[in-house]
Amino acid sequence: MKRTLISLFLLSTLTISIFGWGFSVHKIIAKTAIERLSGPSLGYFLPLESQIMIYSTYPDEHQDFEAGTAHFMEIDFYAEPPFDNLRSKIENYMQTYGEAIGRGHGYAPWAIDKYYHLLVEDIAINSPDVPKIAGILAHFASDINMPLHATVNFEGQMTGQSGIHGLWESAIVDKRFDQSMILPTRISTVTDIIDASLENSKIAWHYAQSLLAIDRSEKALFEQLSKDSLISSISYENILWDSTKWIAAVQITRSVEFVSTLFQMAYNESKNYIPKAESRPKxxxxxxxxxxxxxxxxxxxxxxxxxxxxxxxxxxxxxxxxxxxxxxxxxxxxxxxxxxxxxxxxxxxxxxxxxxxxxxxxxxxxxxxxxxxxxx
The missing domain is CATH 2.60.40.1260 (Lamin Tail domain)
Incomplete structure (x- = not known):
């Protein structure tokens, strides 16, 4: 009951930052994910690349889309590291206290699963909505890997670091990250998209702790040097970028790999898709x-x-x-x-x-x- 009251309080008093990677990074991820496909799937998605890139920012441009909670998954609300049986804990919580309360802490893995299956169907029936659905899927599959989307301390508000989310995401990474920084990727196959998404969220959580720790350390040093007038022309954004760009490179690469995998799987699965006898009513x-x-x-x-x-x-x-x-x-x-x-x-x-x-x-x-x- 205590956790439920805390959840209700958070939902009613906090403005949750639903943004993950910035607009520029989302487009880079979608573009790279498509270009790293091969064979027939590359031939299918490449002509749609520019449209998919446009739709890759659609959920951020429509903040009420999917109630804003499909962008993140605050796993440390439900469990503690190493997050054993995480999925069952999340699902049990939603059944006990209500899905609306549970979703207040994010449901990105379920949104990814939803849009993956919509993409399979839309490819199979040659729907004109393929670029939109693919772009939305790419967005949520990328956001699950944004470190600060995996923790209740998403804004650094619990550790005296308020503003770190927007600072790192928009002022730092989105302005400085370049496609050339993306590491090699490989396309694999996942058997359960929700479980795979939660695994990505666990990894993102650990990088969130590293990011927050680096910010605390660098900020303390920066403030001391500024106080002693030892630095004048170096911005804190540049310092934090130099210290954390490796996190951005690793997690954005993970986003590219996940999106490529989902696109490849959706294309392959669409070939065996059997349309329902009656299409879903609209x-x-x-x-x-x-x-x-x-x-x-x-x-x-x-x-x-x-x-x-x-x-x-x-x-x-x-x-x-x-x-x-x-x-x-x-x-x-x-x-x-x-x-x-x-x-x-x-x-x-x-x-x-x-x-x-x-x-x-x-x-x-x-x-x-x-x-x-x-x-x-």
Whole structure:
């Protein structure tokens, strides 16, 4: 219970830095990962390289994307080194205290797994979304290797080093790292993407401790030399870069290797992919009207086939649900409104107000899978 209260406090009071590598580094990683492929997979991804590079920064440009928590995995919240049985501890925690609380400490491994399987399917069906999905996958698979994304002390706030995340990521690494610094890589095969991602996160955690220790040491020396007027023209950013660029090189190389591996695996797996007899429905929430006493949520069928919404549910993200109990077919391109409030009319959820001035709405299919989330 104590840990849950701490988690809730952190979620409500801290502004979590969701950024991992900077824009420049993310594009370098995506580009290098593609160019280090070989054979048919290289021939497939290379023409898409520029588009994938653009989408590799998409999650940072849309801060509400995947609720911002797909960029990191604070493993030391759930366990202590050597992080034995880490996955089961994370999953047990989410089952015990709720997935929303658990996700507040990151769920990058599960996001990587999700977008990997989306990429397999999109390659198999020749979807125009391949560059976007590949770029998003590359982003999260890269961020899992950013050292400060593996710890609750992501901003140095627990060790008197507040600001280290943005300083190292943006002011130092993103401005100084060059593609030529990437080390040799090899493409392998992983049997479980979530487990492989967690292993990367464990390694990143250890590099985070090195990075924080170096920063403390170098800053103390820099401040003393500055006090004694022994240095004047050397910036602290240059000093920290010289001391930590080896960490950047190792972890960015690890990012390239992981992204290359996932791209290669996705391409290979797509050749044996058997499309489902029925493609997944594309039902989306596109608007919430929270004003007045006739609120509504708007749902559209963005797919090419009619969908029966019987068994589907809408959630306001705060424990209130609307269930389509009876047959309700929505044709392609059509939309429906579900109303609430004292003046509600049409298809009515409740005569009480459901939506606050801001929040989110979630859509669940009959199997209980959340298929769409809308933040407003």
């Amino acid at each position: 039902i989306v929430i596109f608007k919430i009207s929270s004003n007045g006493n006739d609120q509504y949520v708007a749902i559209r069928n963005a797919g090419e086939k009619s969908v029966n919404l019987k068994g589907w549910k809408i959630s306001n993200g705060e424990g209130k649900y609307f269930l389509f109990e009876n047959d309700f077919v929505i044709d392609p391109g059509r939309y429906i409104l579900v109303h609430s409030g004292s003046d509600a009319k049409g298809l009515i959820w409740s005569n009480s107000l459901i939506w606050s001035s801001h929040g989110k709405a979630q859509l669940f299919d009959p199997d209980g899978n959340m298929v769409f989330e809308f933040v407003y």
